Amino acid sequence: MEGITAIAQRMAQIQSIVAPRPPAASAGAAGTAVSASGTAFSDLLAQEVARTAATASTAATAAAGTSTAGTPTAGQSAATRLGGDGVPTELAAYGNGKIPPAALQEVGTTGHRLWAPAAQALTGLITAAAADGVKVGITDSYRSYAGQVDVAQRKGLYSQGGLAAAPGTSDHGWGLAVDLDLDATAQAWMRAHGAEHGFVEDTPREPWHWAYTP
Template sequence: MNPNGNPLSGEVAVAPPSNGVHISRRIKRITETQEIQIRTTHRRRKLLTRSGVLAGFGLAMFVYPVMGNVVSYQDAIEHVPGVVVGEAPTTGHALLGNGPTLIPSRLPLPSVDDQAHFMATSEKYQVSSILPDCLPHAEYPGENGKLDPSLLCTLWDGNLLRADAALALAQLNEQFKSYFGRDLCIYQGYRTYEEQVATKRSRGYLAATPGKSVHGWGLAFDLCDGDDRGAPKAWLDANAATYGFENPDWAKWRKYEPWHWEYMPGTQALGVYGAAYWEGDGGLGDGAEPPTSTGGSTAPAPVQTEPPADQRPNPTPEPVPGAN
């Protein structure tokens, strides 16, 4: 191009770019971008829709057969064998048909008192957490006042009882302690033959003949002074029988001994109060030989207990001459 602005020979004049061309290209790019975004959005929506359908199908196939359907099927009853008309089946029932049914159990659990009662009146005992070293036995052989130490158990205060009676008394004491806040006060439990001789010598008429005392079988205990009357005695009268213990009738009417309690399952098994053994003051004559236990089948001589030396009733009833 020469200085005058005219093109030289051989040169081609080029027209300046038009603004319309630039605008057209920009609009084209914007349009293409929008189309790409629209196509991407459509693909995402299709993917989400398909995923939702698959998730719903999986839920219907796996969850409903297990959980059942909340909404009853009105028309499915006629197509499910074994379904009683009027009962709407669940989804699982409609799909799987009849099958094993779990029936909910609503049996009431035994109370603490019921459990204690079953334990106390059962012939078979389990090891007690209260007396963990006290092991029950199937049989209790031996002679009155001469029981093998392995058949006896030590109570919380050092007194001894036969194992089955000790386990039952431990349960009774737990209930007593929960009510009064303390243990039962036991004056004496098992008595050896020598101790029975000494008691007979000191108590005379009120003591059993040595070798015939229920204490000698480890089935009786005497309460300390205070627990044989008032609120403790009333509580025992109402609750002791649940655990197998009673203040026997003779201790209420023949010789007043409210402190004396016996384990009745043991005395009944031994036949202590059989009619053939009653005479005079409630026991055999002094000339009778004391029986020997052969595991609970042989009955010992019936007996009344003697009161503790420092616990005579106030006032102490006097023997009535000629009374039976």
């Protein structure tokens, strides 16, 4: 749960991290960026971080399968999962967007990095696709917390019709997601074979976004 706690601790820093003029927002009389509804973007960002953190906390508690004494009940794999959200405890200990370089690995020679097991799986996937004459490219991979704030600023929050998860909640921040460069043939190949390598297309409106499911 350290990742969720870290979100709350960084809420106070959001105002200083977010630039004043994100795209898809207009400028208020004082030059503060505002959304179409007139709400300052930084306020929307802070509200979304708080909302998603609370939702994640509730879901994790409900799915944790613990007894009143806090011990895992039968069937709960507490050693490998954080609650029910599928985040390996190794990553949860670092916090979203704060994965150290030693825990990341380059995907082949692409320059893109993911959590080491995910990087290895994606390297194998790209090799398998190439053997079938299909090219799978990468446009984005692991993203730091500050990087996610920047993306949210530029592309808008997903909950507001944009394309970015609230900072501290994105699978990119866990090193578990990639944005792929896919033509129609490669997209079809991924939908047919991605799961064989542990990758699923899990985000509506984003057919390029694929998440590793350890």
